[in-house]
Amino acid sequence: MAERMTSSAHRAAGEWVVFLCCLLVGGTFLYASLGKIIDPAGFAKAVHNYRLLPAVLLHPFALLLPWLEAVVAVALILGVARRGAALLALAMTVMFTVAVGAALVRNLDISCGCFHTDGGQAVGTSLLVRDIALLLVILVPLLSNYEGWSLVRLLRHRAA
Amino acid sequence: MQNGNSHALLPPGSRLLREAAFLLAATCLLAIASWSLRPDRLPLQASTEQYELDLPAPLLDLDQALRLYEAGSHLFVDIRSIDPTTEPRIPGAFAIRQDSFDDDLLAVSDFLYPEDPLILYGDNNLQEVAAVASRFLERGYEQVFILGGGIDAWRLAGGPVTRGHGGGDG
Numbered sequence: 001m002a003e004r005m006t007s008s009a010h011r012a013a014g015e016w017v018v019f020l021c022c023l024l025v026g027g028t029f030l031y032a033s034l035g036k037i038i039d040p041a042g043f044a045k046a047v048h049n050y051r052l053l054p055a056v057l058l059h060p061f062a063l064l065l066p067w068l069e070a071v072v073a074v075a076l077i078l079g080v081a082r083r084g085a086a087l088l089a090l091a092m093t094v095m096f097t098v099a100v101g102a103a104l105v106r107n108l109d110i111s112c113g114c115f116h117t118d119g120g121q122a123v124g125t126s127l128l129v130r131d132i133a134l135l136l137v138i139l140v141p142l143l144s145n146y147e148g149w150s151l152v153r154l155l156r157h158r159a160a
Numbered sequence: 161m162q163n164g165n166s167h168a169l170l171p172p173g174s175r176l177l178r179e180a181a182f183l184l185a186a187t188c189l190l191a192i193a194s195w196s197l198r199p200d201r202l203p204l205q206a207s208t209e210q211y212e213l214d215l216p217a218p219l220l221d222l223d224q225a226l227r228l229y230e231a232g233s234h235l236f237v238d239i240r241s242i243d244p245t246t247e248p249r250i251p252g253a254f255a256i257r258q259d260s261f262d263d264d265l266l267a268v269s270d271f272l273y274p275e276d277p278l279i280l281y282g283d284n285n286l287q288e289v290a291a292v293a294s295r296f297l298e299r300g301y302e303q304v305f306i307l308g309g310g311i312d313a314w315r316l317a318g319g320p321v322t323r324g325h326g327g328g329d330g
Contacts, residue, residue, distance in 0.1 A: 037194065040202045041202055041218040044202060044206065045211070048206075048211045055205075055206045055208050055211070056205070056206070058206040058211075059202050059203060059204055059205065059206045060204060062202065063191050063194075063195055063202060063204075064187060064188070064191050067187045067190045067191040067194065068183075068184070068187040070190075071183050071186050071187045071190065072183060075183055081179035081180075081182055081183055082179075083175075083176050083179060084175075084176055084177070084178070084179020084180040084181075084182065084183055085179070085180075085183055087176055087179075087180050088180050088183055088184070
């Protein structure tokens, strides 16, 4: 009986931790996506400044990535295809981390383009640390055994 | 509720990839829909000129510019120092030249507001148009675009032109 209660408490805690991580990552991605969806030209310029993508990929990338961020964010927050969303969030964050790292190595004095297409945070070590921290948070919903609380799950629970 | 009892570190790979593929497909649909609906949509092919010259404003190709002209949603600005009685210009375009920018802008300040979307054109000297675009941006104009190819390309593409005083009527 005591074991079952402990297990139940662990499970509840696990579900909440996953939910909060999804909320944090989803909120970050949603906020990051809005400015870029509104101003794809500005985002394309920010991406160009990293000097990583060939010209032929620049605009398709600038048009697709913000929407991917938004879709992943909503999926994480609502709990729809959550692990798939976490996988995509991980892939994007790894890409951002590599891009920032490459910019630092090449000493590029550029804006991140993460949240604002015009100005915004400069590429620096703190940005790299932030991206790595985000990577670790994303691993929680991706690798956890728990599904995590979500609106979708709440509706399913009420319907059952 | 059955989740949370699995001992596997990751759910079956196929489900994970299916979910990711579903989200990617939704992303593509939303991106295409959003791109199609915008009148000032970003061209799919990046202009190397725009980025190599580090233009302060996005470059519009002729198709886009013609569409925006027909929609009447954007105001055209002629940055050339020309004789309007002899040289062709886009009907309705405001003449705001680099050398007399402040005076010219003041003269049309009752008609041209910072929130108005502008398309600047010249004789295909991008440096000159870029300089004027920068000045507009400094003055708080937020939606400034540059017509790629200038007036000559506009005419070759069949865009309407007018000669003489007045705004013309397209």
